[in-house]
Amino acid sequence: MRVDILGTKVDQVTMQQALEKVEEYIKNREHRHIITLNAEIIYRAQHEPKLKEVINAADLVTPDGAGVVWASQKLGNPLPERVTGIDLMLEIVKEAAVKGWKIYLYGAAPGVAELAAENLKQKYKNLKIVGTQNGFIPSNEMPALLADIKAKDPDILFVALGAPRQEYWIREHLEELNVPVSIGVGGSFDVIAGKVKRAPKIFQNMKLEWLYRLIKEPRRFGRMLALPKFALKIMQETRKKQRSK
Template sequence: MSSNYILGNRVDSLTLAAAVARVASFIADGSPHHIVTMNAEIAYLAYKDPGLQAVINRAHMVTADGSGVVWAARKLGTPLPERVTGIDLVQALAAEGARRGWRFYLYGAAPGVAAAAAAKLQEEHPGLVIAGTTHGYLGPDAMPALLAEIKRARPHILLVGLGAPKQEYWIATHLEELQVPVAMGVGGSFDVLAGVVRRAPAWVQRLNLEWLYRVVKEPKRVKRALALPKFMLAVLHEARCRR
């Protein structure tokens, strides 16, 4: 598995199928692994935050979650085979996990959302084992009980939907204690899976305008979307420096 660097952040050169195969190898190995699904917003945050960048670069797999990262890799002369979004990887892992008997635990999102997302995944992938779900609105006092519950559930894959960069820091902090073979930050994927948020139509995704669709549907995301032009300018500057 080869890796590229965008604004100092590692991203692995992977197709969706290769990412699933890599996760299967992590599970077979049994030791804890951290997966980051990195979009342009996270990449720009990490560019400005050395602590977050260190977490990303220590992760065992980093996928290109979004067209912005794929564009950046191409501009920097290190093209990626395709984007591998968090939600697409979750769906692919659920399909594979239903066949292999992998156990999943979903932590994050508003009360009831993770449970609804889990139910939807089981409906779409018969035989999928859900070891547990917990919403993401827990205070520090509740954390020891959550960690104990996850350890008792013994999932193969822990999906954490706390939003970036909180989910990346949370996984990095607790990965060794939990000893989960695979822990992956999935952002707002639970909301989409549960039907709380609608994903952009396929034609919008093909045009690489999924980010704009989400801003139109959720105007509160405008401030977050402003990271995209800043990311693009930083990438163009890095491309000039590499020449």
């Protein structure tokens, strides 16, 4: 079942249910697009119809952040839990090492995907990472990248170009690549590579990872302004629903 949050549809799934979906997609060998959706991108989609279209066309949309879960509760159709991009990626990788799924990493700065791949392979000895490529290749090299992904035939393609660029890229190439699972994972490669430190557990447990990122990266302040605007929109929607009863 999907929950409507300001016109974007988010699946009512737990982490375990999302993993079961991933396994189903791989078994069926059909190209599927997974989006981990946060409040910032939902707010952006209010002013970007094409983005809303891409989100709602995805095969699985998980709530990436406490703000999305809070919004679902306020709107009276609660989501069970957060299923963030990096957590979902790490759980998929763990399963891939056991089940033999092949993985391809595309995105982040030069050298980061390779380092992330090495760190993952050190942790999971049987993990099959069949290819890596940074996210800064020139447009004239894109055909070679697409050919390489097709030739390597991964079961899972992780794309770390930042949202919503990664979502647009996956949607554009989804059918051509025919990868069973393609998922945008934002800055996850940087964290796995050790280039960026993830918020400490206390921030994660308090659902304040956004605050930690803002403290560490003050340049994100402009982007973070979307969060109070998102909250205001949700409160307005809540009041509308109450008046219509």
